[in-house]
Amino acid sequence: DTGVSQDPRHKITKRGQNVTFRCDPISEHNRLYWYRQTLGQGPEFLTYFQNEAQLEKSRLLSDRFSAERPKGSFSTLEIQRTEQGDSAMYLCASSFVPRGTDTQYFGPGTRLTVL
Amino acid sequence: DQQVKQNSPSLSVQEGRISILNCDYTNSMFDYFLWYKKYPAEGPTFLISISSIKDKNEDGRFTVFLNKSAKHLSLHIVPSQPGDSAVYFCAASVGGGAQKLVFGQGTRLTINP
Numbered sequence: 276d277t278g279v280s281q282d283p284r285h286k287i288t289k290r291g292q293n294v295t296f297r298c299d300p301i302s303e304h305n306r307l308y309w310y311r312q313t314l315g316q317g318p319e320f321l322t323y324f325q326n327e328a329q330l331e332k333s334r335l336l337s338d339r340f341s342a343e344r345p346k347g348s349f350s351t352l353e354i355q356r357t358e359q360g361d362s363a364m365y366l367c368a369s370s371f372v373p374r375g376t377d378t379q380y381f382g383p384g385t386r387l388t389v390l
Numbered sequence: 391d392q393q394v395k396q397n398s399p400s401l402s403v404q405e406g407r408i409s410i411l412n413c414d415y416t417n418s419m420f421d422y423f424l425w426y427k428k429y430p431a432e433g434p435t436f437l438i439s440i441s442s443i444k445d446k447n448e449d450g451r452f453t454v455f456l457n458k459s460a461k462h463l464s465l466h467i468v469p470s471q472p473g474d475s476a477v478y479f480c481a482a483s484v485g486g487g488a489q490k491l492v493f494g495q496g497t498r499l500t501i502n503p
Contacts, residue, residue: 310491315495317394317396317481318434318493320491320492331490366433368433379424381433383432384432384433386431
């Protein structure tokens with residue numbers, strides 16, 4: 276069990292550019308979640324997948340944001356035409372859910388800075 | 391609409407004493423609650439959880455108490471150690487921890503030697 280990994284750890288981009296982040300969940304975890312955390316706040320839910328199916332999207336996820344989990348393993352989060360307000364820590368978590376309760380384990384995050 | 395609130399932004403406790411972190415929630419549909427610890431530049435680390443069918447859960451130095459009538463939960467750390475200094479987040483979920491988590495704003499705990 277190597278834990279949840281995220282790449283890159285840091286990304287600096289100019290306003291208007293597109294960025295893509297990757298998350299590799301704990302192996303065999305069937306659920307994968309994306310959250311966003313801004314300074315002084317707790318993480319806010321963005322979206323989650325069960326295997327390759329995207330089950331829920333937050334209203335925070337504008338049409339500039341898209342997430343995929345094509346083979347039910349790793350996931351990507353793309354932000355198009357970045358804005359300064361997109362600057363935040365993007366966190367990925369995974370869990371294994373046969374049914375009932377389970378714990379979400381988080382990766383180290385990708386810190387995005389939009390200049 | 392802040393459904394989960396941690397009203398103390400910071401807490402300072404002497405090493406060896408008890409640390410008590412508090413969390414309030416408004417959504418009565420929440421049925422699973424978790425505490426996470428976060429160090430700078432790292433993701434949140436899971437500490438302990440509790441289902442709404444229980445009112446207490448213990449794991450080593452950590453105990454979580456749930457008061458459903460007051461919509462309040464607390465995390466007790468006994469004894470507090472310097473390595474406990476971090477930001478602590480409470481989180482809540484509807485339908486068990488498998489659903490999206492709603493987090494509080496966090497409490498920065500500092501353990502003084």
